[in-house]
Amino acid sequence: MKRFLLLGVLVGLFAGQAPAAMWELDKATALGFTTFSVTTGSMANSLSVYDGPSPGTRVFGTGPLLYGPMSGQVGFYGGLAGDVVGGTATMEISFTGALALDGDPYDGIKAYLQNDDQSIWSFQLFYDDPTDGGERASAWVELAGLGGSADLTAPATGTGVLDLDDITNIGIRVKGNNMGGTNPGYPSYSDDFHVSVVPVPAALLLGLLGMGVAGLKLRRFA
Numbered sequence: 001m002k003r004f005l006l007l008g009v010l011v012g013l014f015a016g017q018a019p020a021a022m023w024e025l026d027k028a029t030a031l032g033f034t035t036f037s038v039t040t041g042s043m044a045n046s047l048s049v050y051d052g053p054s055p056g057t058r059v060f061g062t063g064p065l066l067y068g069p070m071s072g073q074v075g076f077y078g079g080l081a082g083d084v085v086g087g088t089a090t091m092e093i094s095f096t097g098a099l100a101l102d103g104d105p106y107d108g109i110k111a112y113l114q115n116d117d118q119s120i121w122s123f124q125l126f127y128d129d130p131t132d133g134g135e136r137a138s139a140w141v142e143l144a145g146l147g148g149s150a151d152l153t154a155p156a157t158g159t160g161v162l163d164l165d166d167i168t169n170i171g172i173r174v175k176g177n178n179m180g181g182t183n184p185g186y187p188s189y190s191d192d193f194h195v196s197v198v199p200v201p202a203a204l205l206l207g208l209l210g211m212g213v214a215g216l217k218l219r220r221f222a
Contacts, residue, residue, distance in 0.1 A: 022153060023103065023164060025111035025125075027198045030074040032095045033171050034060045038080070039090040045079025045190070047093065053200045071114040071149075072196030078174065081190035086181035091193075094171030101164035108136065108155035108162055113172070115143035116194040119187040122177060123195065125152040127170040132158035140175065145185060172197065 036047045048061025054070035067075045082089040111125045126137035138152040152172075156162040172195075180189025187193070 021106060022108050022110040022155075023106040023162065025109065025170075025198060027073045029095065029099070029101070029170065030111075030197050031059060032097060032099075033074075033076070033093045034096045035094045035171075036078065037092050043081040043083075043089070043190075045081065045192075047076065047078040047091070050075035050077065052196070067194070069116055070194075070196055071116055071147075071200070072112065073198040073200055075116065075194065075196045076172075076174075077192060077194050079190070079192045080174070080176050080179075080187070082176065082179035085189055086178055088175055088177050089179055090173055090175040092171060092173050094169050099167055099170065101167055104161070104163035104165070106156065106162040106164065107160070108153060108157075109170070110151055110153040111172070111197055112149065112151050112199045113141075113143065114147065114149035114196045115145055116196050117192070118145040119191060119193070120145055120148075120177070120185045121187065121193050121195065122175040123150075123152065124173040124175070125154045125171075126173065127154055128168045129156070129158075129162065129166045130168060131166045132156050132162065142177070 034049055046063055048058050048063030050056030050067035051059050052070040052073050052075055054068045056067035056070040056075045058065055063077045067077055076093060078091055080089040080091055109127055113123050115121055122140050122142045124138055124140045126135055128135050136154045138154045141150045141152060143150060174193050176187040178186040
């Protein structure tokens with residue numbers, strides 16, 4: 001009996017210490033990422049936002065009408081140029097307008113990103129929370145071309161608790177390293193990036209795969 005009581009106390013203890021969940025970037029919020037700027041010395045040629053999944057339809061910008069291949073529910077296509085050959089260039093892409101986020105408590109924010117471009121790019125997730133000391137950001141993550149993916153997390157490291165109502169800005173940053181340098185796989189001096197956020201739901205993904213298989217069979221017997 002004592003053994004069961006002790007087990008119950010331990011379970012209760014760990015349950016009480018369980019952290020709140022991370023809030024995950026959603027499609028509606030990501031589609032609002034239409035404000036962009038670049039670091040000093042970098043040049044931004046363009047930014048377009050796409051509503052997906054592939055082929056995504058352009059909802060902002062002047063890039064291609066269709067975005068593909070597109071691995072997530074929201075795609076970003078933009079141009080960057082570095083200040084020196086072999087240097088870096090960074091673009092910040094953030095929300096435009098008033099955020100309509102609600103909910104608490106959270107440990108921070110996470111976002112799924114996948115590099116849809118053939119070149120290697122680095123990415124960072126960030127948000128601004130004045131009640132928690134200002135900007136909170138994830139570590140920079142370098143993703144391989146054509147499929148490199150990661151879950152980026154920006155924790156609430158000040159008070160340790162995030163109320164979505166307190167967020168004043170949210171977005172991602174894209175960085176090209178060794179632009180125009182001799183390192184293979186990295187962007188050229190002036191290059192375009194393609195990145196998707198917000199993963200496609202499993203049921204929809206299976207449906208898209210099924211449609212692809214059906215198309216192959218029809219082509220075979222045509």
